[in-house]
Amino acid sequence: MQIYCFFAIGTKRQTFLLYFMVDFAEKSRYSRIITYKRQVCIVFAWKEQYGSGIAEVDKQHRHLVQLAGNLYELLQLGDKVDRYDEIRQVLGELTDYTIYHFGYEEELMQKNNFDPAAFKLHQAEHAAFVHKVKLLAEQDIDADQNKVLMDALMFAIGWIEKHILDTDMKYARYLTERGVR
Numbered sequence: 555m556q557i558y559c560f561f562a563i564g565t566k567r568q569t570f571l572l573y574f575m576v577d578f579a580e581k582s583r584y585s586r587i588i589t590y591k592r593q594v595c596i597v598f599a600w601k602e603q604y605g606s607g608i609a610e611v612d613k614q615h616r617h618l619v620q621l622a623g624n625l626y627e628l629l630q631l632g633d634k635v636d637r638y639d640e641i642r643q644v645l646g647e648l649t650d651y652t653i654y655h656f657g658y659e660e661e662l663m664q665k666n667n668f669d670p671a672a673f674k675l676h677q678a679e680h681a682a683f684v685h686k687v688k689l690l691a692e693q694d695i696d697a698d699q700n701k702v703l704m705d706a707l708m709f710a711i712g713w714i715e716k717h718i719l720d721t722d723m724k725y726a727r728y729l730t731e732r733g734v735r
């Protein structure tokens with residue numbers, strides 16, 4: 555099981571987001587929450603409900619979770635060392651793999667005659683994510699490295715929780731009902 559733990563205290567807005575995630579995680583079967591003093595620590599684990607029933611898609615989703623974990627590992631260091639090259643590399647990997655994964659899914663949907671209207675919506679959501687991850691990767695890393703890492707981590711988690719559980723499940727259901735594994 556992959557476990558990721560991250561925490562932050564900062565602006566009121568960030569705190570609100572974290573408490574929202576704590577609430578979400580409390581309802582989840584495999585997540586654990588640890589609080590230490592005023593810091594909130596969320597143990598983020600791969601959950602059975604992320605499973606699409608399609609082996610290759612699940613393999614790719616797990617790899618994306620791993621890439622989010624790389625962001626967390628850098629964030630967790632929390633030292634004053636300049637991590638420019640490492641952050642650049644991790645964000646580059648996340649961007650490249652995101653584009654690869656979305657391309658794979660879109661081809662899979664088209665190959666299996668997934669509903670064209672639903673496909674277009676899905677494709678638009680992918681495009682929005684690619685735009686966002688590129689912005690994250692291209693921003694001025696030197697300005698505030700921890701902020702860059704936290705933003706990227708939040709992006710990745712938001713995607714895992716929402717896109718996989720909601721949007722991806724629509725085509726996964728359609729495909730698995732037609733025997734795609």
Ligand SMILES: [Fe+2]
Nearest residue numbers: 615659718722
């Ligand atoms: Fe996906």
Ligand SMILES: [Fe+2]
Nearest residue numbers: 659717721722
């Ligand atoms: Fe998708």
